[in-house]
Amino acid sequence: PPDVEQLGKSTWTLLHLIAATYPEEPTSKEQADLKQFVKLFGNFYPCWFCAEDFRGYVQTNEPDTTTQDKFGKWLCNAHNEVNVKLGKPKFDCDLWKKRWKDGWE
Numbered sequence: 783p784p785d786v787e788q789l790g791k792s793t794w795t796l797l798h799l800i801a802a803t804y805p806e807e808p809t810s811k812e813q814a815d816l817k818q819f820v821k822l823f824g825n826f827y828p829c830w831f832c833a834e835d836f837r838g839y840v841q842t843n844e845p846d847t848t849t850q851d852k853f854g855k856w857l858c859n860a861h862n863e864v865n866v867k868l869g870k871p872k873f874d875c876d877l878w879k880k881r882w883k884d885g886w887e
């Protein structure tokens with residue numbers, strides 16, 4: 783089976799970087815496509831118990847793809863849900879863009 787930790791770290795990097803490069807003012811097609819992507823991602827993520835929980839999260843927390851900032855924060859909250867489940871500290875979602883787009887300082 784895949785290394786759940788290494789897979790997770792790589793995948794969060796990919797997902798947060800997708801948020802960081804998503805348009806600030808997306809078209810309605812881009813909004814619909816990203817929402818679809820997030821949902822389909824949950825169908826194929828190669829850690830089945832992770833994917834199952836993620837699908838549950840997406841069902842009760844509809845991905846907000848209306849702007850880059852809203853999606854970045856939605857994703858940060860989804861990641862925090864996993865952090866809490868694993869006993870890791872919560873990340874301050876007001877700082878998501880500093881961490882993944884603009885850089886610290």
Ligand code: FAD
Pocket residue numbers: 786787788789790791792793794795798827831832833835836857858859860861862864865868872873878881
């Ligand atoms: P990671 O949690 O991988 O985070 C990487 C970096 O992201 C951190 O160093 C930090 O700089 C930044 N970061 C942290 N939190 C946030 C945030 N909220 N928003 C923005 N940036 C942040 N593992 C399990 O054992 N069980 C599971 O059920 C599980 N479910 C997962 C579901 C998904 C969809 C994904 C992608 C991963 C899942 N994982 C799960 C893996 C787990 O989340 C971690 O990736 C793994 O434990 C490695 O953790 P890490 O400490 O290296 O940092």
